[in-house]
Amino acid sequence: MKDYNPYDNVISTIKKAADLLCLKENDYITTLYPERELKVSFPVKMDDGSVRIFEGFRVQHSSSRGPCKGGIRYHQDADIDEVKALAAWMTFKCAVVGLPFGGAKGAIKVDPAKLSRGELERLTRRYTAMILPIIGPEKDIPAPDVNTNADVMGWIMDSFSMLKGYAVPGVVTGKPLDIGGSLGRAEATGRGVTITTNEVLKKMGMRLDQATVAVQGMGNVGSTSAKLLRQAGAKVVAVSDVSGGLYQPEGLDLDSVFKYLSNRGNLLKDYQADGVSHISNEELLTCDVDVMVPAALENQITENIAAQIRAKMIVEGANGPTTVAADEILEKRGVIVVPDILANAGGVVVSYFEWVQNIQSLLWDEQEVNRTLNRIMIAAIDEVYDLHLEKQVTLRTAAYAVALRKLVRAKNIRGIFP
Ligand code: NAD
Numbered sequence: 001m002k003d004y005n006p007y008d009n010v011i012s013t014i015k016k017a018a019d020l021l022c023l024k025e026n027d028y029i030t031t032l033y034p035e036r037e038l039k040v041s042f043p044v045k046m047d048d049g050s051v052r053i054f055e056g057f058r059v060q061h062s063s064s065r066g067p068c069k070g071g072i073r074y075h076q077d078a079d080i081d082e083v084k085a086l087a088a089w090m091t092f093k094c095a096v097v098g099l100p101f102g103g104a105k106g107a108i109k110v111d112p113a114k115l116s117r118g119e120l121e122r123l124t125r126r127y128t129a130m131i132l133p134i135i136g137p138e139k140d141i142p143a144p145d146v147n148t149n150a151d152v153m154g155w156i157m158d159s160f161s162m163l164k165g166y167a168v169p170g171v172v173t174g175k176p177l178d179i180g181g182s183l184g185r186a187e188a189t190g191r192g193v194t195i196t197t198n199e200v201l202k203k204m205g206m207r208l209d210q211a212t213v214a215v216q217g218m219g220n221v222g223s224t225s226a227k228l229l230r231q232a233g234a235k236v237v238a239v240s241d242v243s244g245g246l247y248q249p250e251g252l253d254l255d256s257v258f259k260y261l262s263n264r265g266n267l268l269k270d271y272q273a274d275g276v277s278h279i280s281n282e283e284l285l286t287c288d289v290d291v292m293v294p295a296a297l298e299n300q301i302t303e304n305i306a307a308q309i310r311a312k313m314i315v316e317g318a319n320g321p322t323t324v325a326a327d328e329i330l331e332k333r334g335v336i337v338v339p340d341i342l343a344n345a346g347g348v349v350v351s352y353f354e355w356v357q358n359i360q361s362l363l364w365d366e367q368e369v370n371r372t373l374n375r376i377m378i379a380a381i382d383e384v385y386d387l388h389l390e391k392q393v394t395l396r397t398a399a400y401a402v403a404l405r406k407l408v409r410a411k412n413i414r415g416i417f418p
Helices: 006-020 025-032 080-096 117-134 150-164 185-203 220-231 254-261 281-285 324-332 346-360 366-391 395-414
Strands: 036-045 051-062 068-075 102-109 140-144 212-216 235-241 244-247 277-279 291-294 313-315 336-338
Touching (some): 006 025, 006 395, 036 080, 036 117, 051 068, 068 150, 068 346, 080 395, 102 140, 140 346, 185 220, 185 346, 185 366, 220 291, 235 254, 346 366, 366 395
Parallel strands (some): 068 102, 291 313, 313 336
Antiparallel strands (some): 036 051
8 A cells, every 4th residue: 555646746746837837727637637547457377387367557648749658567566546647757758858759657566576587478478468459659659667678578569569460669669679679778768867967967056077976776777877977977875776775985886786786686785895884775865965866666755755855956767756745845945856757758768769760660870869869858958947947946847837838739739529
């Protein structure tokens, strides 16, 4: 049972942005409701011969600006409210960076660490068949999220293609390169986090190469963010995963941490090195750094934690890591929060490039991917930052307002069918 309903958080943020834009409820009411919610239950043959039933979801929040786009997560606590929130965040994320996509999200309620690779593959293939009627390159395009990766996307692409009778690389993004993945996609979210951190620090008169950083979560987003922030000159002093965190005031030896984590099943609680102390996730979130990057799950920064945060800036690598109540405390305390829909948009931007390459049968080189990502991210950061200064609102409200403006325009142009 979760203490916070993430979908309520989304609604309250949308309403704040609508107030800022002086919109009437009729203008934006469609953004408060997901367009389509699919719940599926399906059997999977387990290695011991037994059959288990799993529950999954796919929610399409909005297709106003284009096909729906959003990841698939495997997590034991996944539920429909979480998936609805994640789908809505995708709608606003795609709009804020100006991609021609709407938002969606999917999930299976499962702890994948408890499945064998064969069970994971059968689970993925059957889930793909169950959501097949509503996905496709022109309808809804999944991607990786928590506990899913390029291998899982490869199985989805293959299952979808087998059921259609021809290869459909554009049905998912974040695929392996050999079947139509894009160069730069694996690192894109962390790269976007790094670009955002650098740009916002500059606007605040600070420098990334003089900043100390803590990162919560050592998965795709957290580990790439830590790596690229360090490459840009920042000192990464704390990192964590689900088992706890590491702290070293002189800066962690990240290469050694990544090498240790590359063994499947290794957790940071068992990592040992000279000068490194073990801390809890709560201690990590409240440690004395310039920049905090929560890159694990939602609702990590609660009221309690917000009151103790010592970072000057929080860059939300994860989706929804800060509760609404915590956000208000951080605002009062003058902590700058760079919202998820902007900070972690790098992933969906490069997913868009992957989809464009797939449907046009084109190949971009990595430089072109990273250069275009940089341009799109900086333009979006500037637009959001300018509105934040002009209206004297938080970066979150400004980002939602920039996105909502575009969504309302699209809805007004298209009208209401029939
Ligand atoms: P991942 O599965 O690769 O990694 C998740 C990490 O979080 C792991 O290190 C795990 O140990 C850690 N973790 C899990 N529960 C935790 C807890 N309670 N406390 C501390 N750490 C915990 O997932 P990911 O793809 O890196 O996604 C992380 C976040 O970023 C999610 O919110 C996701 O929605 C968001 N996101 C991901 C992408 C992407 O491209 N993968 C894009 C945008 C946003």
